[in-house]
Amino acid sequence: MSSKQLLQLAIPLVKAHGFSREALARSVLYLPKPHDHPLSDAAVNSLFGTGDDARRTLINGWLDHAREEMRTAATTGGAPASLREVLAQRLKVNEPVLSLLPEAFALLASPTYGLPPLDPMPGLKHVSKVADDACYIVGDTSVGPAWFRRRAAVAAAYGAAELHQLTSPNTAYNFLDDVLNLTQKVDSSVGEVELFGNYIWRSWAGIIRSSGVLP
Template sequence: MSRHQLLQLAIPLIKTHGFSREALARSVLYLPKPHEQPLSDAAVNSLFGNGDDARRTLITGWLDHAREDMRTVPVTGAAPASLKDVLARRLKANEEVLPLLPEAFALLASPTYGLPPLDPMPGLKHVSKVADDACYIIGDTSVGPAWFRRRAAIAAAYGAAELHQLTSPNTAYQFLDDVLNLTNKVDSSVSEVELFGKYIWRSWAGIIRSSGVLP
């Protein structure tokens, strides 16, 4: 029984138990040789972190799992998957837990100790990892400054689409199409990418606050 194994078993429980310590505690009930009782609080603390740190561990594990799912996009022949299909697959992973994401993002963005301001780094790391994995999957061959610009543009595009999904899920995929059509323009200018990134952070923070999770 490893920490990683239990984390993977907890991920399917998020849909019913949320990004909670309970989901982590109940993971042992789904082992090949199930435990009779969920993990104790002390065991959850030891394996995954104290208090909300355990929830942060689960959220991060789910984000990693959702990025891995991008690799399952069907392809035809030897051609790699398209960027649109890969990012759409990542958006699809959000659907089962969409109502839970504002609170999850708020928890990632909130400091472990003390009061807000919110920390933008978890959100930026999230979309950057999506972009980096997407580029790998589609076989992007950019090098040098173009490598950074390409990933920054994709991160900005995906971040905008995910924010749109949180507020208007029915039009998220069309929005993704539209924003990807702007990617070449954004990709051409580091300053535009930076502005787009600031827009994403302000929007993300606004959604978190409007959810009522944080003041």
């Protein structure tokens, strides 16, 4: 029994138990030979991290799993998927836990010790990984500066659509179409990449604060 195996068993429990230590503790109840009781707090600490670090482990594990679902869906349909289809599939994975994501993002952005300022890097890494996977799936072959610009543009499009989804889920896919159309018309310069980072971070932080999770 490894922490990686238990983390995979905990991911389906997020919908019912949230991104919580309880979800991690209950993972052992779903082993091929289930335990009689959930993991103790000490065991959760040992396997996944102390305090909220265990929750961060679960959130990051879920984000990795969500990208894997995106990749699987895009490569099992027969015909090559378009970029829009790939990113829409990633948004779809959010739907069962959409109400939990603002708090999850807030926790990722919160410093392990002390009070905010919030850390922008988890949000930027998240959308950048989605963009990297999406470009690989659709066979993007750009290299050098074009590789960087292309992924920055895709990350900006996905990040904007996901942020929109948190506040207006019914129009998220139409918004994705609009923002993809816009990015296709713009050659992402270094300055635009910087604007992308600032935009994603300001929007991410704003939604976190509006959720009431952080002051």
